[in-house]
């Protein structure tokens with residue numbers, strides 16, 4: 323087992339039990355980086371969802387408003403995994419329950435370390451992260467920034483946590499929004515491209531099953547080519563593109579829709595939206 327995949331022995335509480343929390347827990351349990359008995363997943367109301375998570379992964383679950391403060395108070399690691407709109411209230415309630423060295427790991431888009439600490443009302447050790455849902459199959463890409471209060475051991479825990487489910491990239495906090503534009507939200511752009519490719523195939527007479535198989539293999543193969551050959555995507559694209567051939571015709575059509583600049587604008591808008599969400603949370607501090 324590499325250092326990044328060292329077993330985490332401390333109990334971990336996921337405060338929010340939605341898609342991102344599940345993606346991380348699934349990956350961690352699959353990689354045996356945590357014992358299911360050490361993981362607790364909390365939500366607000368959805369009992370059926372908690373039952374499903376308990377059955378699938380063997381984790382502890384709760385949505386009992388009376389039990390929640392005790393669970394959170396006793397947890398040395400709390401992963402904040404609710405939607406940004408629910409975070410301010412949760413953090414305000416959480417602050418008084420924490421010990422000085424409770425590690426807060428946030429996956430919440432836009433929520434800055436400063437705003438988290440202001441809402442908690444204390445200078446807590448915080449890891450602000452931006453993972454993605456591919457963590458569920460061990461192919462996540464997580465960006466991380468640390469607050470200055472974090473200890474070396476806590477950094478190691480966070481690296482183990484996300485290193486077990488994919489790659490880890492530590493960046494300055496101001497770069498987390500643009501990183502969200504690439505890897506946090508990025509899977510959705512690729513899925514959208516795949517949807518469009520499959521729709522085109524179906525319109526052209528292939529079966530949905532054939533389109534799915536061909537599209538998946540094409541995307542998988544292209545990503546692996548970039549990874550394994552070490553070549554630039556532009557160089558690999560050139561190898562597919564015969565002069566005046568069919569690929570060139572397709573790429574010219576994409577360019578008529580300003581494909582390249584549209585993707586850049588989409589990533590920039592994603593980053594901007596993350597900042598807007600963060601600003602809204604900051605304004606909520608009274």
Ligand SMILES: NC(=O)C1=CN([C@@H]2O[C@H](COP(=O)(O)OP(=O)(O)OC[C@H]3O[C@@H](n4cnc5c(N)ncnc54)[C@H](OP(=O)(O)O)[C@@H]3O)[C@@H](O)[C@H]2O)C=CC1
Pocket residue numbers: 337338339340341342343364365366367368403404405406408412429430431452453454455506507
């Ligand atoms: N989905 C993604 O691809 C990614 C998401 N993120 C971030 O992850 C966070 C969660 O997103 P996602 O998993 O998609 O969201 P979901 O809507 O799937 O899940 C949100 C969870 O938070 C719970 N929750 C909300 N408020 C509270 C509360 N006060 N106490 C306890 N639990 C609460 C909800 O419980 P209930 O259902 O009972 O209300 C639900 O379990 C977001 O902040 C997002 O920015 C980051 C990277 C990628």
Ligand SMILES: O=C(O)[C@@H]1CCC=N1
Pocket residue numbers: 431502506507
């Ligand atoms: O759409 C969102 O706001 C979150 C952040 C990154 C992926 N999903």
